[in-house]
Amino acid sequence: MTIDNTLRPRIVATRTLPDTALARLRTVGDVWVSPHDRPLSPSELGRAVAGATAVVTMLSDRIDAAVLAAASSGLRIVANTAVGYDNLDVRAIARHGAVVTNTPGVLTDATADLTLALLLAGTRRVAEGDRLVRSGAAWTWDVSFMLGTGLQDKRLGVIGMGHIGRAVARRAAAFGMEIVNSSRRDSRPEALSLPVGLDELLETSDVVSVHCPLTSQTRHLIDAVALEHMKPSAFLINTARGAVVDEAALAQALSTGTIAGAGLDVYENEPDVHPGLRTLDNVVLAPHLGSATVGTRARMAELAADNVVAVLCGRDAITPVSVP
The missing domain is CATH 3.40.50.720 (NAD(P)-binding Rossmann-like Domain)
Known part of the structure; x- marks a missing residue:
């Protein structure tokens, strides 16, 4: 026709x-x-x-x-x-x-790459270090200066094992991470990843990465209760949809040490970001760059x-x- x-x-x-x-x-x-x-x-x-x-x-x-x-x-x-x-x-x-x-x-590969960028920026304090150098403040290298967290032998928990979640798992495995996943829908078998329940994923993962769609069931899936289940040393990464994470609860968790840090590319009410997040050094904030190549x-x-x-x-x- x-x-x-x-x-x-x-x-x-x-x-x-x-x-x-x-x-x-x-x-x-x-x-x-x-x-x-x-x-x-x-x-x-x-x-x-x-x-x-x-x-x-x-x-x-x-x-x-x-x-x-x-x-x-x-x-x-x-x-x-x-x-x-x-x-x-x-x-x-x-x-x-x-x-x-x-x-x-x-946009699978571009978003997966950005996920790893946020993960590394947070765990290795790259954005925080950039702000320090740009500020002009005095600094000097020593063995305890700006210590971050390595990824080798750490556990990555992927919430939503679709195309992007699987691509993130493959990249994280190259860094020596162990991968577990929790998906609300059946996902393709992934040799690199072990399926577990959401509670177990939150409780045992060193990094939790969100890749599920936003639905009525996943809105504020990561809330104050979920954050309390995470390790105090854990990091949260979100490159899916902002409203999957309760921003107010996350700001509170980051400020009180409930979790160690976060990397966000998406927000509940873009372009607005919860003011409690903007003042924290332990969160990396990107302006929805997941597909931005x-x-x-x-x-x-x-x-x-x-x-x-x-x-x-x-x-x-x-x-x-x-x-x-």
């Missing part, structure tokens, strides 16, 4: 996309790209989707029933430029008659565009999201 160029679909991109992705979209429709270098407000989103056949969204775009009320019945696809899709009301979009797609697979972001946008092209040409979506 081909598109009738006399009736060009309207395709909305809520943020600027790489030229390669835009070129693919323009083969099947007229593309409107938001002129704003920021997330659109709900009212702006509503105006943008009016008359749209396809919408390419970012994880900061909330597409719910209120926004969909402004969309025409001709909306056929919402293509999320992310693996997670907790920003989309998948059921409401399906009721509207549109398919939802995401971008799994293409030139190649990865381009492939994500291209996959979102390819999903739009497939649907508008009457084919099945490449990476559809199942309706729960």
